[in-house]
Amino acid sequence: MKKLKLKELESCLQQVDTFENPKLLLEQYPTRPHIAACMLYTIHNTFDDIENKTIADLGCGCGMLSIGSAMLGAGFSVGFDIDADALEIFNSNIEDFELTNINMVQCDVCSLSDSMSETFDTVIMNPPFGTKHNKGIDMIFLKTALQMAKTAVYSLHKTSTRQHIQKKADEWDVKMEVIAELRYDLPASYKFHKKRSVDIEVDFVRFSAKKLLN
Amino acid sequence: MVGTSKPAPLNHVPRSMTSSPLRVSSPRHGCPVTVVTAVQSGAAPLSPEVTQTGGGAGMKLLTHNLLCSNVRGLRPGGGFPLRIQASDVSVRPVPFNAAFVARLVPRLRWGALLEAAESLGHPSELPPEPAPDYEGDEAFLRRVHHVLLEVEVLEGFLQCPDSGRQFPISRGIPNMLLSEEEA
Numbered sequence: 229m230k231k232l233k234l235k236e237l238e239s240c241l242q243q244v245d246t247f248e249n250p251k252l253l254l255e256q257y258p259t260r261p262h263i264a265a266c267m268l269y270t271i272h273n274t275f276d277d278i279e280n281k282t283i284a285d286l287g288c289g290c291g292m293l294s295i296g297s298a299m300l301g302a303g304f305s306v307g308f309d310i311d312a313d314a315l316e317i318f319n320s321n322i323e324d325f326e327l328t329n330i331n332m333v334q335c336d337v338c339s340l341s342d343s344m345s346e347t348f349d350t351v352i353m354n355p356p357f358g359t360k361h362n363k364g365i366d367m368i369f370l371k372t373a374l375q376m377a378k379t380a381v382y383s384l385h386k387t388s389t390r391q392h393i394q395k396k397a398d399e400w401d402v403k404m405e406v407i408a409e410l411r412y413d414l415p416a417s418y419k420f421h422k423k424r425s426v427d428i429e430v431d432f433v434r435f436s437a438k439k440l441l442n
Numbered sequence: 443m444v445g446t447s448k449p450a451p452l453n454h455v456p457r458s459m460t461s462s463p464l465r466v467s468s469p470r471h472g473c474p475v476t477v478v479t480a481v482q483s484g485a486a487p488l489s490p491e492v493t494q495t496g497g498g499a500g501m502k503l504l505t506h507n508l509l510c511s512n513v514r515g516l517r518p519g520g521g522f523p524l525r526i527q528a529s530d531v532s533v534r535p536v537p538f539n540a541a542f543v544a545r546l547v548p549r550l551r552w553g554a555l556l557e558a559a560e561s562l563g564h565p566s567e568l569p570p571e572p573a574p575d576y577e578g579d580e581a582f583l584r585r586v587h588h589v590l591l592e593v594e595v596l597e598g599f600l601q602c603p604d605s606g607r608q609f610p611i612s613r614g615i616p617n618m619l620l621s622e623e624e625a
Contacts, residue, residue, distance in 0.1 A: 319498035332614075333615065334616065334619060347508040
């Protein structure tokens with residue numbers, strides 16, 4: 229398989245259709261193609277956690293991370309999201325890109341069965357941060373991800389929560405590695421945003437363990 | 443496949459990756475779809491017997507093999523396997539990836555896979571258990587590939603074995619949302 233360059237990957241991901249009317253309460257915004265490409269490229273080239281692996285994308289939205297994973301040779305990806313509108317866009321993206329190794333499930337990630345232990349090699353996600361009357365949701369996503377993953381979980385979390393997450397990771401006997409610090413240039417996607425964009429510091433984290441949950 | 447790699451030092455990845463400046467997203471009218479040539483996935487040429495559906499992929503049996511009912515209060519293991527009642531099944535060619543399928547075989551819930559394929563009218567022609575030398579048996583791996591990845595459920599229901607609760611599948615997407623009382 230020809231090696232896909234970072235720039236090529238980013239360029240492809242710029243073609244991914246995203247939310248038409250992002251839902252405020254679900255914290256919907258697309259993972260920016262540049263960030264998604266850098267994340268996925270690292271996961272693939274540094275850690276080899278994408279090619280020929282099964283991947284779960286929790287809170288997949290329009291599928292940016294799943295689609296990027298498919299482009300890097302994922303064996304099979306499944307996206308999970310609560311919102312039918314987002315999944316419809318994801319579905320049409322899959323059709324446009326002619327991808328055949330992606331599925332999606334509509335569900336509340338917070339209510340996923342806890343019997344799905346180690347069902348995927350890798351979980352890659354950009355979870356909601358818990359800023360919209362849903363405090364703590366990032367940790368529920370993380371815990372679920374750790375149950376579902378066999379090898380590693382890659383996730384984005386606010387830098388301000390790093391210490392809290394580290395504590396939890398220790399509790400859960402999970403190794404936490406901050407791979408990079410990002411600055412989110414969140415576009416003013418919601419009408420009430422006064423500034424043109426909001427800067428948030430975000431950690432790109434890899435979780436793994438001798439023993440993941442369960 | 444490459445053996446386990448130690449994490450590279452952080453100078454492989456920019457320490458601080460600022461995202462590109464704000465760009466207003468515009469509709470894709472007139473933009474040609476980028477065809478990615480480097481990728482394994484992508485529809486293979488169709489053979490006459492196979493129906494190609496429009497729309498994204500239907501639910502594959504690999505997904506079915508991984509999914510458990512999330513109804514509360516089930517007995518341990520009572521949420522798997524979900525029973526498939528399909529009203530629209532199709533077959534979509536998917537490029538065969540022997541290495542990937544071979545990796546999957548030991549992790550599949552084999553009985554559930556065979557049962558699911560039967561119930562869809564696509565009997566798998568697979569043995570009750572994988573043979574010990576399955577890794578080198580391409581014909582076997584191709585049959586596994588076919589039922590796991592090429593048979594799709596577009597419309598129907600998944601039924602929780604313990605509770606009987608039905609989860610609809612529409613346009614290939616299972617809907618496992620629980621009502622407020624159920625959650």
